[in-house]
Amino acid sequence: MRHGRRRGRLTRVSSTKDKLLDATVETLRTHGIAGVSARTIAATAGVNQALVFYHFGSVDQLLAAACATATAQRVEVFHxxxxxxGSLRELLAVGRxxxxxxxxxxxxAVLAQLLAGAQSDPRLGEATAAALDMWARELETVLDHVLRRTPLxxxxxxxxxxxxxxAAFIGIELYEGADPQGAGSALDALDQLGxxxxxxxDLGPVASRALRAKVRQVTSK
Amino acid sequence: MRHGRRRGRLTRVSSTKDKLLDATVETLRTHGIAGVSARTIAATAGVNQALVFYHFGSVDQLLAAACATATAQRVEVFHxxxxxxGSLRELLAVGRxxxxxxxxxxxxAVLAQLLAGAQSDPRLGEATAAALDMWARELETVLDHVLRRTPLxxxxxxxxxxxxxxAAFIGIELYEGADPQGAGSALDALDQLGxxxxxxxDLGPVASRALRAKVRQVTSK
DNA sequence: GTCTATACATGGATAGAC
DNA sequence: GTCTATCCATGTATAGAC
Structure with a gap:
């Protein structure tokens, strides 16, 4: 948890920079990427609009910064x-x-909005790619551990x-906004897949060997 | 293919309405949901900005209409x-x-942008939910057919x-915009999953029975 | 660091001529 | 159906006072 701290020194209340970062997330959540602006963010933060440019240079850069800090925060929580x-099903449960x-x-949802914006904004592209990589690396570690004693x-x-x-997670999140029921059944299906x-x-050695052979065939293609 | 036709009567050139619909897709592709406006769309279409409102009432409604027609078009092509x-692997190949x-x-990519916009726009929400449902229904038919003679x-x-x-497809598409390499490896992994x-x-009846039991256990939960 | 004021651009939407 | 002109709101960005 890095709230209330900055460069190792305690601060009484959250700084304007922090307020803007938090407000950016909140504004993305409620207004989407198409609805964020220096004004809407500043209004949410309760600070002056000009401070966006003073502290971050541009709205783009504020978005990128918010992407980085918010992701680091959430990844840390779920670490x-x-x-x-310990198992794939448990992983899926944590996923739920x-x-x-x-x-x-x-x-x-915010990451999805930023990713949508990143398609036509290189600066956001870098930030979101880094964010996705943070999540992916986390998942890699878990998957490695989970699959250790399996035929895979x-x-x-x-x-x-x-x-x-x-990626599927991002997609389902977007789906949820448009069709909650559809997204729910998608998540159920993933449980089944798990x-x-x-x-x-639980497979015997024969079937297990056959599986490994088939998977290798695809991988080497 | 419904281009050049309108209400069953042939038209010499594409109507303004069609031009706007096409331009909307193009503008979403290049500028993203945050970059579409009546003016940018009209400029792409080469028509006057006021015609957006004359023909569609608002930018929202134009986006919704473009979502519907574009999706119907692409689904028809892939039908x-x-x-x-005939098989899961073939389905994955078609997916690629x-x-x-x-x-x-x-x-x-356009659908992803619209979906991002739909999170804070009920009108777009309806349109995108319908679009996703069109794709999902198509996939349902194929999956039903593919799984027919399997233990599943x-x-x-x-x-x-x-x-x-x-949903995964949408997510991967967004991923691709930010990190093409990461998205590529995600697609490879899906092949493997297939x-x-x-x-x-290829499983024997014993293993097959065990599988069905396990899947049922999850489904009834 | 923060605020006010301000410039200038862009966008939504409509009225009215053609 | 289409265009011009226009109004007004919103957004980016900066200068300068505090």
Missing amino acids: ERFAEV ELHTVERGTGHV AGIADVAGLARAAA AILEAFD | ERFAEV ELHTVERGTGHV AGIADVAGLARAAA AILEAFD
């Missing part, structure tokens, strides 16, 4: 939760929890899976 | 390709093809899987 995960909790904080150990494309999972994959753990 | 799919082709047309037939949550796949799932087809 411990991920560490407790993350989905529910982050619905409240809005971090995933050493074969599964863990880095790719981690990124696919992160169950299917876990069923492989 | 035939989906009909040829769709990903590549739609990178060019930009349809998925009748058990898999096809509707949910279809929606998860659609291979793993297909390996179940």
Whole structure:
């Protein structure tokens, strides 16, 4: 938790910079990328509009900064939760929890908005790519641990899976905004997929060997 | 293909309405949801800005209309390709093809932008939900067909899987804009996942039965 | 560091001529 | 149906007082 601190020194109340960073997240959440502006953000923060430019230079750069700090914050929170995960199903359960909790904080939704903005803004592109990478690296560690004692150990494309999972998460979050029911059934289906994959753990050596051969075939293609 | 036609009567050149619809897609692709406006769209279309309001009432409604027509168009194109799919791996191959082709047309990217905008615009929400449903229904049909002769037939949550796949696609498309390499490895991992799932087809009756039991356990939870 | 004031650009939307 | 002209709101960015 890095709130109330700056360069190691305690501050009584949150600084204007912090207020702007928090307000940026909040404004992205409520107004979307199309609705953020120096004025709307400053209004949410309760500070003067000119301070956006004084502290961050431009709205772009404020968005990029908010992306970095918010992501670091949320990843840190879930780092411990991920560490407790021992199986794929448990990982999916934490994923659901993350989905529910982050619905409240809005971090995933905000990341989705920034990612949408990043498609036509290189500066945001860098920031969001870094943010996604932070989540993906976290997932990589967990997946590595989870798959260790399964037939998929050493074969599964863990880095790719981690990124696919992160991307799917973003997509489902966006989906949720448009069609909550549809998004819910998508999450249910992922649970099922997890169950299917876990069923492989109980496989005998023959089936296990066949699986590994098939997966290798695809990977080397 | 519904271009050049309107209410069943041939028209010499594309009408202003069509020009605006096409220009909307193009503008979303290049400027993103944050960069579309009546003026930018009209400029792309080469028509007067006031015509946006004359024909569609507001920018919102133009976006919603463009979402509907563009999606109907692209779904129609891929309908035939989906009909040829006989296995999960083939479906994933078509998915890759769709990903590549739609990178060019930009349809998925546009849908992602609209979805981002939909988070804070109910009118867009309806339009994008309908668009996603069109894709999801298409995928449902294919998945049903693909899973028919596998141990997962009748058990898999096809509707949910279809929606998860659609959501993942959107997410990966956004990912691609920020980090093409990361998105590529995500797609590779999905191929692998397909291979793993297909390996179940070759399973003996005992393992197959165990799998079905495990999946049922999750579904009924 | 923060505020006021201000410049200048862009965007939504409409009225009225053609 | 289309264009010009226009109004007004909003947004970016900076200068200068405090």
